[in-house]
Amino acid sequence: MRKAGTREGGIRFRQTLLSRYLLIILFAFMFIPVIFPLTSIGYMVMQKNANPQSDYLKYGNAASLEAMWHKEASLLSEAQPERIDGRLRELKQAYPEASVFWVDASGATRLQMPEQDRLPAQWTQADAIRFMKASVGGDPYTVVAFIGQASGAETGFMVMQMPRSVIEIQNPIGVDTPYYIAFIFVMFVFFIALSLLFFRHIRRRLLRLQAAMAVHGDDGLPMPVVQTKPDEIGQLEQSFNRMVEQLKAGKERERAEEELRKRLIANLSHDLRTPLTVMNSHVYSLRKEALSEAGQAAVKQIEQKIAGTGSLIDNLLSYTLMTSGRYPLKLERQDMLRLIRESAADWYPLWEQEGIEADIGLPDESVYWRIDKEGFRRVLDNLFQNVVRHAKGGRYIGISVEAHGDRQILSVCDRGAGMNADSGGKGAGIGLAIVGYLLSEMGLAWHTESADSGTKVLIYPK
């Protein structure tokens, strides 16, 4: 294609398929360096907005709670149990979710808020160890602190138990990872779908164009397509339409030439036959005059010659039309017996008039050949005419269709003097040339046997 051709349509770069394809490729390239970080940032921003960290742990985390408890415990002393009770009550109020109790140096459980059944009333060393073991890493979170400055077996201790949900972040980082992966996955699917749609769209348009090229309209030419978009395929469609236009114009020109040729031949035929008709009319007038026997015979001769010349002109011009391909044959399945009967019916009166005995032997069953109706008629006309014109002397025409093996053979025979004899009505050549041409065009073969005692023409499918 010429370079100028692509510019002719005047399409802008952003309208091209190329630009759209580049966009998709760009998207693919941006996937790792842009989409991933972007997703992460987006995720983090969302996280922040959804769960502001400050409100989240109202008492601080476990460590700060533990530090607070130890501090409180160190400020109290075993010697003042009422103060301990009072302080625990205050703390309970400050931390309503917590359960608190304390145990004095003798191992007796003192104030419990709320009351807990499973706590022993009197703690042994083993109880203390079991309790500690059960509490480590468990829920609630348990803080044990010795009361007062001193520490040892003789000191009491106070315990705070806090549900972990209060002091630990419920959704730590990493809980949302599936969403993150899903988002990446969605982006990936989006990319695949985009590429798929892009190519499917191109493919559909190409297929549509291909179908348009395969489908032919009434004139045997492809139909123009509707131009969809001003991109490369759109230009292809445009070129295709231009080509269809050119084909149409070519076909039109060819048809016009054919028409001209036909008209020329028609005019030629008219110009040749009109004087013949005039001659004919004068001869006819002449016949009505008082003529000697020789004069009558001469008039008859002239009439015959005029008729012969007329059909010769017809044959000649028809032959010209046919052989230049201006007479397309339409081959169809036809009952050839029917065509023979109809043709013979037309000729029969003339045969009777000329004293020709017609012997017609056609089978009852139809015989179908793939032939052109008018073409086959013309073959029969020419053959029958030859019999009338050249084999009148035999006073016989035999038309028969007989089966030979699996094929039917049409035979037209006469008892004339044969083709080599001078029948006085020369000019059979062009008539038989038409027969030969038409038969071969219709896929039929023919064979002529001519002897002094008559001529036999056999016609059969190849």
Place this chain on the structure above:
Amino acid sequence: MSAALLYIEDDQEIGSFVSTHLKEQGYEVNWVTSGERALEAAAGCRLVILDVMLPGLDGFTVGQRLKKAEPDIPILMLSARTSIDDKLQGLQFADDYLTKPFHPDELTARIEVLLRRSGNRSSAEPLAIKHLLVYEQQNRVENGETGEEITLTGKQFHIFSYLLRHLGQILTKEQIYEAVWGEPYIEGDKTLQVHIRYLREKLERDPAAPEIVETVRGIGYRVRK
């Protein structure tokens, strides 16, 4: 018998000869030389003889317009062109077709056939065929010798009148069947033969040696005058 014929021919020599010839045969002839005038003159005529090659409007166009305006008037085409493509085109509207050079007697014969076929003979004069008198207008067939009326069934009359309309012409069994029954002939159908046998039994003096409805061996049937 006089009948008004419209004759369209641009060639002076042929035109004057043919119109003289037809007048001698007893026809009233209206000869015009162009297609435009033909369309005006067509009203009231009984048959149109049309030449294909005309100056101005060509014969095919004239013929098609005439057929449209007056579908009942038969048209006989005269042509000096090659028969190869004119014949088909012409017979789309023309009732018959004759190529130049034609014999004047042939022309008169064709005109007679066309006039009879179109049923335009208004006279109640019966058609005499051998011993029969046929009153086509009244769908009546009479034995001319005895004066007895011969009653035919619908199909028998239909077949007989189709043969009469093509008097002298040989018709194949397919042509008759398709014209009378109005459907394509089915191979091996004997219906027509049966009907013709009954028809002969009614019409012929000797049904074994038919004179009226002739069998043309291998081709078909014919009724002659």
